[in-house]
Amino acid sequence: MRIHSLxxxxxxxxxxxxxxxxxxxxxxxxxxDNEQGKSTIMDALHVVLNQKxxxxxxxTRPLRPVHRDASPSVSLTATMGPVTFTIEKTWFRGRSARLAVTAPHRETFTGDQAEAKLDEIKKDHLDADLLHTLFLRQDDLGGSVDAVGISSLTRALDGASGTEGAPGAEDTGLLAAVETEYARYFTAGKGDETKELKEARTELETAEAEQTRAQAAAAELDSFVSSYDRAVAERDRARTELPAAVAEEADLADKALLAAEATEKAARLREELQRAGEDLARATGAVDARRELADAVTAAASELGRRREGLEEATAAAEHEKTQLTEQGEQLxxxxxxxxxxxxxxxxxxxxLRLVESAARRxxxxxxxxxxxxxxxxxxxLHERAAGRQITDRDVRAVEDAAAxxxxxxxxxxxxxAKLRLTAVPGTTVVVDGQTVSLGSEAVAVELRDGTEVTVGDVTARYIAGFSDTSDSAAGEDKVAAAELTLDDLLADLDCADLDAVxxxxxxxxxxxxxxxxxxxxxxTMxxxxxxDTLAAEHARLSAELAEAELPSGLDIPTAAARLRDAEEAQDAAAEEAATLDAALAPWRDRKATLAFAELSARIExxxxxxxxxxxxxxxxxxxxxxxxxxxxxxxxADGQAAAAERFRRAESEVARVDPDLAARLHEGAVARVESLRAAATRADTQLAELKGRIEMATGAAxxxxxAQAAREAASHRLDSxxxxxxxxxxxxxxxxxxxxVVRARYAQPFADQLGRLARTVFxxxxxxxxxxxxxxxxxxIGDSTVPLEDLSGGAKEQLAILTRFAIAGLVSQDSGDGQVPVPVVIDDALGSTDPxxxxxxxxxxxxxxxxxxxxVLTCMPQRYERVAGRTEFPISELKSTGRLL
Structure with a gap:
């Protein structure tokens, strides 16, 4: 396909x-620039070819214009194979379709017939997959292309690999039938089981599960019978051992009570010993406290004498500091x-200075x-002269074309x-269609059209054309009149008398x-x-300010600036002097001597x-x-503590002899045995009642x-089949x-050779x-370095995307009958990530x-393509305004 106009x-x-x-x-x-409609050009090509x-x-809905109530319309003139045509489509309100074929012979279609004829042309001469692939959009720059799916490329690769006429055209019918049969048993992607195979396997699994449950029920019945026998034996053993266990528990309870009383007596004597120790500690602490009070008096007297030694020196330093602060403060x-x-x-x-500058600026x-x-x-x-309709080159060309x-x-x-040649004596006149014509010795030709009237004296002749006349008037159309009417309409619209006036x-x-x-x-420039308006506002502001101010007389900008510099220097000198005196006074402002004197006085107090x-x-x-x-x-x-210690020692000896912990544990074990025997007898009675019911319910498990075993065997046979x-x-x-x-693998080498030949220029x-x-x-x-496609940089990915399309276009051009690429290569805003x-x-x-x-190439940066030799550049703004490529 080649595009002629859009x-x-x-x-x-x-x-x-x-x-x-x-x-x-x-x-x-x-x-x-962005959002000017470059991508819309590619979208328009797509919809006019593929959308009814x-x-x-x-x-089609996103085609609607922005902020305008109008219907989108696209017209494309192109050639597919030997067919050259113009397809015009309008969507939504006033929708229509018109297809005009100009080669190899002229035909015109409208409406659904136009759509049907366009589909026929595309089916015969356009590879839709190739068209989609070679129209490279921005969002396709990082991905790869499944090139085998392009039929025209497959034909080219068949020829390049020496398999033309062989398996390049795969037996799709056989493959489709096999895929349909395969889908009865497996999924197309992962090959998981499905449909009949999955159902047969599920039926077997269900039968096996049912057999397992039946086997478990039979085994459970056997376990119920065994459990019933064990429960009877356990109940009889518990009832036999229970009387002796009760007697043993009563004897151990008495011994545990005596041991607990000995432990309680020892605890009371331990508390007495603890209180005696606390009394001794308080008496000893009182002696230590009296000694600490005497030491504190001695230390306080010594500290007071040390503090009073520096009082006189601190007083003199504070007086000198006060004098310095007063004298230097006055100087500052x-x-x-x-x-x-x-x-x-x-x-x-x-x-x-500001007033003088403002006056000059005003x-x-x-x-x-x-x-x-x-x-x-x-x-x-000049705007008044230019108001109204302005005649442009386009208007002049239109009038020139109409005049021509x-x-x-x-x-x-x-x-x-047909013509009527008239001759007469010079000076003779006749009237032709209301206009007077002078005659002479030379013949005057009068064109005869249907209805032409010629008046000679009192005779008026009217020409009526016959059915065999082939003139324009016979067909109901006067092309001269139509052309003159078109010219007159243009001149009237432009309000001009003739072409020279235009x-x-x-x-x-x-x-x-x-x-x-x-x-x-x-x-x-000015x-x-x-x-x-800003300048006028500034002038008005300056005029108002200066009207209320008193301008210095006889003072210009240089003199005022010099005075300002002198005043600034004097101010800086005064500031420097004040800063020097302030810095000299800074150490005395800390009042270190005064603070030291106050601190010493406070410490003495x-x-x-x-x-x-x-x-x-x-x-x-x-x-x-x-x-x-x-x-x-x-x-x-100390004497009270010693007596309490002796009593506690004798009580601990008695506790050791009776061993209260052992006595309590022995009694606890006896109590547990009695409770266990009673619980065992009760539990056995309950279990026997439950097992009796379960044995009755499990009847028929065999x-x-x-x-279940018969059903499992049947399901197994069906699954095998x-x-x-x-x-x-x-x-x-x-x-x-x-x-x-294997056949597709033979495609790889020609494609890899073509891609490698192009890529060597870049990589x-x-x-x-x-x-x-x-x-x-x-x-x-590249050399020893191998990088997966997804890990390549953004620039390398977009370069490879373009190279792949060029390789496909190059291979397909070798298969094309006229030696040209069947579809153009369209690139939307690429190479933005490519280095210089x-x-x-x-x-x-x-x-x-x-x-x-x-x-x-559709781009917002034409500078990227400055090195492309023989290119033709078109600003989209001109295409939208003039409507022509010049």
Whole structure:
């Protein structure tokens, strides 16, 4: 397929776009900013070829224009095989379809007939899979291509691999039948069991499960009988041993009670011993506390004497510090006064400079605004001249074409129509169709059309054409009149008398436009990017400010600036002086000597208070008891502790003899044995009652087991039969697939050779590719480095996507009858991730590809394709405005 022209109306954001007279080979670069409609061009090609004009679906609904109530329409002129045609489709309101075939012979179809004829042409001359593959969209740049699925490429590979006419055309009927039979038993993907085989296996599993349950029921009946015998024996044993166990428990209970009483007595004596120890500790602590109080008095007196030694020196240092703060503080205050006065002078000088600068700016703005106002007035006058309908080159061409058509039709009519030649005495006149014609000795030819009237004197002759007349009027159409009417309509629409007037109006419009552009550029230069309203507002603000201010007389900008610099230097000097004095005063502001004196005084007061508290605490303790009283209390507490210890020792000996823990455990074991025997007898009675019922319920388990075994054998035989058929079809399918894969493997080498030849230009001479059975690229190797497709960089993936399409196009072109690629290669906004060096190499491949086929590139960055030789570039903005490729 070759594309000759494409017209798009009211599709998404495109109101109108035209592509005309596209070359049959070469690289065509259509470029524009994002969201200008480049991808819409590819979508329009798709819908006009593949969507019925009456379709209202998810493909056609997004075609509706944005913010306009109009119906999308697409017209395509193309060649498929020997057929050249124009298909026009409109969707939704006013939907229609028209197909005009111009070669090999002319035909016209409309509506459903047009759709049917287009389907017939596509079926005979277009490989839809190849069309889809070679229309490379942005979202296809990272994926691989299943090339074996493209029928035209398969035919080309058959010829290249020497298998033409052989298994390249696979026995699809046999494969389909095998796949249908295979689907009875296995899933197509993983080969899991399904349908008959799965049902047969499930039936066997169900029978085996039922047999297992019957076997378990029979085994359970046997276990119930055995359990009943064991329960009877257990009940009899428990009832026999129970009386002796009860007597043993009563004897061990008495012994455990005596042992517990001995343990309780020992616990009471342990508490007495603990209280005696606490009394001794309190008496000893009182002696230690009295000694600590005396030591505290001695330490407090020593600390007070040490603190008083530095009091005189600290007092003198604090007085000197106070004197320095007063003297240097007065000097700093005078320096700050001088700094404030210098600051006031600086601000006054700065205000004067600002007023002088504002006055100068106000005058400059006034002059600039006057010039801009003059330009605006001239531009307004030109806009008034340019108002209304402006005649363009397109209008002139239309009138020229209409005038030429009138001349042509008149000449044709003059050659084809019948004529009446009239001669007479010079000065004689006749009337032809209401117009007076002068006659003379030379013959005057009057064209005869149906209804032509010639009046000679009182005689009027009217010409009536017969049925055999072949003139335009006989067919009901006057082409000269139609051409003249078209010309008159164009001149009336343009309000011009003739073609010269149209050309003159076009030239006048050009002059106005050129002068308007020159004045606009002059105004832009004069404004230097500023907004006139902003400049006027600034001028008004400055005028208002200066009207209320008192301008310094006789002061210019340089003088005011010099005064400002002098005032600033004086301010800086005063600030420096104040900072120097402030830094000198900083150490004295810390008041370290004053703080040290205050801290020492506070510590002396604290030491005096501590000595007083220590003496008071010692005196209070001596009033409560003397040191001799404390010693006597210690001796008495020690004797009481010794007596309590002896009593506790004798009690512990008695506890050891009776061993309370052992007695309690022996009694606990006896109680547990009695409870166990009673529970065993009760449990046996309960179990016997339950087992009796279960034995009665399990009657018939043997018969159920026999039936389950018979059902399992039947299910096993059926599974064997189905499995044999399933394994047979699996073997047949695997054999067919293996032979098919052998044939497909022969495709790989021609395709790999073609892809490698193209790829060596970009990736180097040692590049190789690993292909799948479907000729999808799986890995790329350069030298010893092999990288899977999914791990390649984004740039390498998009380069490989383009190379793969070029390889397919190159192979298919060898199989094409006219030596051309059956469909163009269309690339939507690619090579965005490609580095400059690879971009240069890709440009050489695109150039080479354009020598034999159409390569259409849609991009927002035409600079990427600057190295493509012989390319043709078209800005999409021009296609949407002029509608022609020039």
């Amino acid at each position: 017209t798009i109306d009211n599709v998404r954001g495109i109101e109108h776009l035209e592509l005309h007279e596209l070359p049959e080979t070469g690289v065509i670069v259509i470029h524009g 004009y009456g379709a209202q679906n998810k493909v 205050e005078q320096a700050r006064i001088r700094h404030r006065e210098a600051g006031e002078s600086f601000r006054a000088a700065r205000t004067a 005058d400059d703005l006034a002059a600039q605004l006057d010039k801009v106002g003059d330009l605006n007035e001239r531009i307004r006058a 058509e009138v001349t042509l039709q008149r000449a044709l009519r003059g050659q084809a129509s 050309r003159a109006a076009r030239d006048a419009a050009r002059e106005v436009a050129d002068e308007l552009a020159a004045l606009t550029r002059e105004r832009v 404004l230097s990017g500023a907004d006139p 604290a030491a005096e208070a501590a000595l007083t508290r220590a003496r008071e605490n010692l005196a209070a303790a001596e009033q409560k008891g003397s040191e001799a009283d404390l010693a006597t209390a210690v001796e008495q507490a 018969e159920k087991l026999e039936k 189905v499995d044999r058929r399933a394994q047979a079809v699996r073997l047949l399918r695997e054999t067919l697939h293996r032979h098919r894969d 180097g001479h040692d590049v190789e590719f690993a292909l799948s059975d479907g000729l999808e690229v799986r890995r790329r190797s 060096s690879r971009l240069q190499l890709m440009s050489t491949l695109i150039t080479e590809m354009g020598k034999n086929c159409q390569v259409i």
